[in-house]
Amino acid sequence: MPTRLRRFTTALFFALFAVTLACSAPATERKFSTPSTLRLEIRQLLSLLEQYHYNRDAVRPASYSGVIADYMGAVDGQRLFFLASDKAAFEKRYSNNLYYNVHDLGNIDAAYEIFAVYDQRSRERIAWINEELKRDFDLTQPDSYCLDRSKAEWPETPAAADTLWRSRLKFEIGSEVLNKKTVEEAREIVRKRYERMLKNIAELEGADLAELFLTSITQLYDPHSTYMSAENFKDFDIKMKLQLVGIGAMLSMDKEDYCVVRELVPGGPADLEKSLKPNDKIIAVAQGDGEPVEVIGMKLRRIVELIRGTKGTQVRLIVQPGSATDSSTRKEISIIRDVVKLDSARAHxxxxxxxxxxxxxxxxxxxxxxxxxxxxxxxxxxGVRTSAAQDVAELITRLQAEKVQGIVLDLRRNGGGLLSEAIDLTGLFIKTGPVVQVRNFESRINVNGDEDPKIAYDGPLAVIVDRFSASASEIVAGALQNYGRAIIVGDSSTHGKGSVQQVIPMSEVLPTLLRPAGKTGAAKLTIQKFYLPSGASTQLKGVVPDIVLPSFEDYLPVGESDLPHALVWDEIPSSFFNGKPLQPTLITPLRSASQRRQETLDEFAYLKRSIEWFKQRQEQKTISLNIDDRRRQKESDDAFDKTNKAEREKIAQGAYPYREIRIVPAPPPRIKAPDEKPADESETPILDDDSDEAYPKSDVHLREALRILADALQLGQNPEVWSDPHAAPLTAQAVRR
Structure with missing residues (x-):
């Protein structure tokens, strides 16, 4: 690869363009074709994929047969507008020559022609919807609607599509009625929703369609490789270099045309406010005291513009909580816009x-x-440069001054970051040795490790992780597990993202004489893969804790294994390192003691009951269209939440006392916006602790991790005995805590 290539390290990236379309179009037919400058980019993009992608040999010309269906799914995520006959016709027309047209000619006219059919279908369907909304809706019939059609087949006939749409309209009308709207108000809300959808479709440009189509090709290789249009690359570049005023949330569109919160930026206004959660769906956005603007089906770029604004101003979000089981559930969240406070995002x-x-x-x-x-x-x-490893080292020193007998490193919801910081941080707990092995697209392996023999902390250590612990977090947890240096506690596994991406501006790889005068797009390619010192990859499987705790996240599609075309798990030869996993003589009694607590303590009974309720709702593939059935389910959910809230408050009374240690002063309490509703008045079923405290009193997982570490101390204050197969087992008293 040319050395002039600029390299960008990306830990987490959520494109500012919605992968799902849903929005606007007047009656005028638009015709797109592949511009000559884009043809150059496309051919170069395919060349980069075939030369430098980690999985470069896995995609063959025959693989392109799946691109048509993937692109149709990106355009029509809920399989509502196209017909099955459209899919058959597109594949017959384009599939045989698609590789040649894209690879050799840089021609993606197929993308524009497929979209033209979608454009036509959407205009026809929304005209039909406007007529259908004039009819009476019988919400007393025992009908049902499939909640997620992203994997369903497209309707076979126009008549089948009409039947499907009648059910969908009943579902939407019923949701608004449950949200305390009259039927007439519900009709108008739904009518405006599809009017806005039509308008948004009309605003789509050829560059947007090219990005969708080319990303359908790049994601044949893996789910993290994408193509960014010039406009979206500009947004990405700004995001990497500047602090934009907003709420500090990573957003994307799902296949149901909802804007979904994928991640909260640590230290951002939303993170500090504590009410907005990953997987929440943003239904509407309001400015200050203004009327909310519904954003279902709106382009993500436009939604981001509504959420961003002047520092210190209020934005109100109407959300459907990710934990809600009824799609009519709504919660209003008020956030004061601000830049991300990096001090708030530092270790504490x-x-x-x-x-x-x-x-x-x-x-x-x-x-x-x-x-x-x-x-x-x-x-x-x-203005002082920060370092995660240096901050943790300072906190270790201060904890040792407090005479702590052990430390828990909490990596939950840590999505990663700089590899160098992960290596340095691991080095705080080991003498020297490899931390991570990195293999590139040419199968060359580079071993990165800690070369500093100094140890900041050699005492008892536990690490707590969850399904959102990704990338660098998995490297640290996995390396400490390989060395037998820490007890890993948490969800059934970590996220499983064991790959490295590089952003390549197309302007830097196009031949000098052929570079266009205007702006070009960029490719984000997976070029490397992570392996632990033992040789096991963190890809797909993640890190499996020594002691697993029951968790909601095990029933959410949030891991790498839930993504299509994810890279496989594999192994390479182990590097040489002076360590070995913890002995069963330690882990077995610790696991037994924890298991007994999970079977006897009220907090685990509460957690398991909540998980089972949530699991049942997640497994519910259809929803009744009978308004009385839906109302009864909502009442049942509300009653369950009321009981849960009382139990959570009871559990919080048994919280362990603690005192905080911060490198910088704790952030001031958030200022509520005028007339903001207190969190306690929310009618939304919430399963998480919304406390503003740094350590919520009902954090069952943290409490259990502390108990496990306290149990381990009974085997010896020196962790070296934790690997001793002759160590004495724990006493029965360990479970009484």
């Missing part, structure tokens, strides 16, 4: 006093929470 710690098994004394244990692996060019609010 606390000292917890844990009861001993004999009940005679407490055991001081430290907790270090790390939201991301920041560093490099990152600066704190005072």
């Amino acid at each position: 710690a606390a000292v917890f006093d844990i009861p001993s098994s004999n009940g005679q004394a407490t055991i001081p244990l430290g907790v270090i929470s790390l939201p991301s692996f920041y560093g490099g060019e990152s600066e704190a609010d005072d």
Whole structure:
């Protein structure tokens, strides 16, 4: 690869363009064709994929047969507008020559022609909807509607499509009625929704369609490889370099045309406000005291524009919580716009006093929470460069001054960051040795490790993870597990993202004489893969904890394994390192003690009951269109949530006392916007603790991780004995805590 290529390290990237379309179009037919400058980019993009992608040999010309269906799914995510006959016709017309047209000619006219049919179908369908909305809706019939049609087949005939749409309209009308709207108000809301959809479709440009189609090709290789149009690459570049005023949330569109919160930026206004959660769906956006604007089906770029604004101003979000089981559930969240406060996103710690098994004394244990692996060019609010590893080292020193007997490193919801910080942080707990092996597209392996023999902390250590612990978090947790240096506790596995992406501006790889005068797009390609010191990849499988705790996230499609075309898990030869996994003589009694607590403690009964309720709702593939059935389910859900809230408050009373330790002063309490509804008045079923505290009192997983570490101390204060196969088992008293 040319050395002049600029390289961008990307930990988490959520494109500012909606992968699903849904919006606008007047009656005028538009015709697109592939511009000559784009043809150059396309041919270069295919060349980059075939030369430098990690999975470059996996995609053959025959693989392109799936591009048509993937692109149709990107355009019509809920399989509502196209017909099955459209799919058959497109594949017959384009599939045989698609590779040649795209690869050799840079021609993607197929994308524009397929969209033209979608454009026509949507105009015809929305005209039909406007007529259908004039009819009476019988919400008393025992009908049902499929909640997620993203994997369904397209309707076979126009008549089948009409039947499907009648059910969908009943579903939408019923949702608004449950949201305390009259039937007439519901009709108008739905009518405006599709009017806006038509308008948004009309605003789509050829570059938007090219991005969708080319991303359908790049994602044959893996789900993290994408093509960015010139406009979206500009947005991406700004995002990487500047602090934009907003709420600090990563957004994307799902296949149901909803704007979904994918990640909260640590230290951002939404993160500090505590009410908005990953997987929440944004239904509408309001400015200050203004009327909410519904954003279902709106282009993501436009939604982002509505959410961003002047620092210090209020934006109100109407959301459908990700934990809600009824699509009519709504929650209003008020957030004051601000830049991301990096000091709030830095590592922080606390000292917890844990009861001993004999009940005679407490055991001081430290907790270090790390939201991301920041560093490099990152600066704190005072302009000083920050480093995750250095901050954790400082917190370790301060915890040791508090005489803690063990430390829990909390990597939950840590989506990654700089690889160098992950290596340095791991080095705080080991003498020297490999931390991660990186294999590139040419199968060359580079071993990265800690070369500093100094150890910041050699005492008892546990690491707590979840399904959102990704990339660099998985490297740290996996390496410490390989060395037998820490007990890993948490969800059934971490996220499973074991790959590295590089953003390549197309202007830097096009031949000099052929570079267009205007702006070009960019490719984001997966070029490397992570492996632990043992040789096991973190890809797909992630890191499996030594002790698994029950979790909601195990029933959410949030892991790498839930993505299509994900790279496979594999192994390479182990590197040489001085360590070995923890012995069963430690893990087995710890697991048994934890299991007994999970079977006997009220907090786990509460957690398991909530998970089972949530699991049942997640497995519900259809929803009744009978308004009385839906109302009864909503009442049942509300009653369940009321009971859960009371139990959560009861559990919080048994929280372990703690005192915080911060590198910088704690952020001030958030200022509520005028007339903001207190969180306690929300009618939305919420399964998470919305406390503004750094360590919520009903955090069952953290509480159990502390107990597990306290149990481990009974096998010896020196972790070296944790690998000793002759260590004595834990006593029965361990489960009484």
